[in-house]
Amino acid sequence: MQPTERCPLFDHDLDSPPAFKPEELVNAVRASRHLPELSVPPICVLDFDGDLTDWLVGHGEATVFEPWACFHTRMYLVEAGGVRCGIVARTIGGPYAVLIAEQLRVAGVQLILGLTSAGRVSPSLPLPSFVVATGALRDEGTSLHYLPPGEQIACPTTIVDLLVEELGHLGPTVVQGLVWTTDAPYRETKRQIERHAASGVLAVEMQAASLFAFAAARTVEIGMVAHVTNAVGCQDEQFDKGTDEDSYALLCAMLRAGHRFVERQAIAR
Numbered sequence: 220m221q222p223t224e225r226c227p228l229f230d231h232d233l234d235s236p237p238a239f240k241p242e243e244l245v246n247a248v249r250a251s252r253h254l255p256e257l258s259v260p261p262i263c264v265l266d267f268d269g270d271l272t273d274w275l276v277g278h279g280e281a282t283v284f285e286p287w288a289c290f291h292t293r294m295y296l297v298e299a300g301g302v303r304c305g306i307v308a309r310t311i312g313g314p315y316a317v318l319i320a321e322q323l324r325v326a327g328v329q330l331i332l333g334l335t336s337a338g339r340v341s342p343s344l345p346l347p348s349f350v351v352a353t354g355a356l357r358d359e360g361t362s363l364h365y366l367p368p369g370e371q372i373a374c375p376t377t378i379v380d381l382l383v384e385e386l387g388h389l390g391p392t393v394v395q396g397l398v399w400t401t402d403a404p405y406r407e408t409k410r411q412i413e414r415h416a417a418s419g420v421l422a423v424e425m426q427a428a429s430l431f432a433f434a435a436a437r438t439v440e441i442g443m444v445a446h447v448t449n450a451v452g453c454q455d456e457q458f459d460k461g462t463d464e465d466s467y468a469l470l471c472a473m474l475r476a477g478h479r480f481v482e483r484q485a486i487a488r
């Protein structure tokens with residue numbers, strides 16, 4: 220390959236320290252806004268769509284967490300299913316989700332839970348359904364800044380079974396398995412979908428591979444739930460996530476699993 224043809228995504232010195240660290244941004248926000256140096260809640264949720272967060276705020280179930288030191292987002296405090304958490308809305312795509320996750324890490328988070336919308340890849344998967352991601356195809360760029368190139372990245376946290384168990388009480392089908400993470404949802408092709416379906420991929424989304432790579436490289440606990448609501452060529456009603464109350468029940472189930480995981484980790488220490 221000629222020098223002019225080199226792809227920057229495959230040219231990272233992963234062992235070199237970053238020139239700009241999340242601590243520096245967090246400290247700058249605290250200084251400019253005169254914020255106290257308080258840790259975020261132990262469990263924080265990244266809400267891909269933001270509709271759930273909007274509903275919680277509109278119903279008085281969420282209050283602003285003022286010490287959250289971030290220029291880009293607002294964090295809300297929520298108590299759901301008897302578990303207190305922080306929730307950040309509209310963390311769309313791997314780069315943005317990881318940017319926020321990096322700041323959560325230095326702000327004291329113990330577990331990050333991602334809730335993302337997804338499209339069906341496996342034709343056997345009913346709509347709607349939940350996929351708890353055990354791993355992800357790395358068809359995105361952010362993971363390459365954290366780990367060497369590779370086809371897949373596994374979920375580095377042993378929370379999958381807990382999530383499957385808690386989500387299993389909700390009604391829709393719950394499965395665990397591989398998802399396909401893409402940076403370009405409008406560039407998914409029929410041939411790609413068929414090939415990935417044949418290799419066992421269940422759904423396509425935009426965050427899991429990036430967050431898993433970040434979590435593996437930075438030793439952060441992570442869990443990902445994909446709410447599968449649409450499929451190419453499907454004639455039934457699509458993008459139906461159920462009622463707002465259904466979404467709230469989903470959050471409660473995820474938080475119960477998260478709380479059990481955090482407690483289990485504390486006992487193990």
